[in-house]
Amino acid sequence: MLSARAKYHIGQVVRHKKHPFRGVVFDVDPQFSNTEEWYNAIPEESRPKRNQPFYHLLAENDQSYYVAYVSEQNLIEDVTGKPVDHPDLQDLFGDFEDGHYPLQFQLN
Numbered sequence: 708m709l710s711a712r713a714k715y716h717i718g719q720v721v722r723h724k725k726h727p728f729r730g731v732v733f734d735v736d737p738q739f740s741n742t743e744e745w746y747n748a749i750p751e752e753s754r755p756k757r758n759q760p761f762y763h764l765l766a767e768n769d770q771s772y773y774v775a776y777v778s779e780q781n782l783i784e785d786v787t788g789k790p791v792d793h794p795d796l797q798d799l800f801g802d803f804e805d806g807h808y809p810l811q812f813q814l815n
């Protein structure tokens with residue numbers, strides 16, 4: 708039985724270790740759960756381990772907003788204390804408070 712414990716939580720603001728973007732966690736997979744095509748598109752020397760949590764993020768960089776899928780090993784906590792401006796945040800979360808976003812509704 709797999710027993711992965713996520714380091715980051717839903718509503719938390721995180722940033723990528725190597726790429727210039729940050730985002731809000733809106734879902735967590737206990738291990739890799741995307742397509743093989745997606746996984747194989749990552750250069751082999753940069754490919755993350757599969758047996759770790761992967762995070763779905765409402766992400767932003769200087770040019771755009773998007774959804775990102777990132778391994779735990781490639782994330783760090785965002786300590787800027789600044790909100791994220793992703794336009795879809797209001798669909799899932801309440802107002803930014805104390806460095807995170809509270810869920811707007813109860814998930815099943």
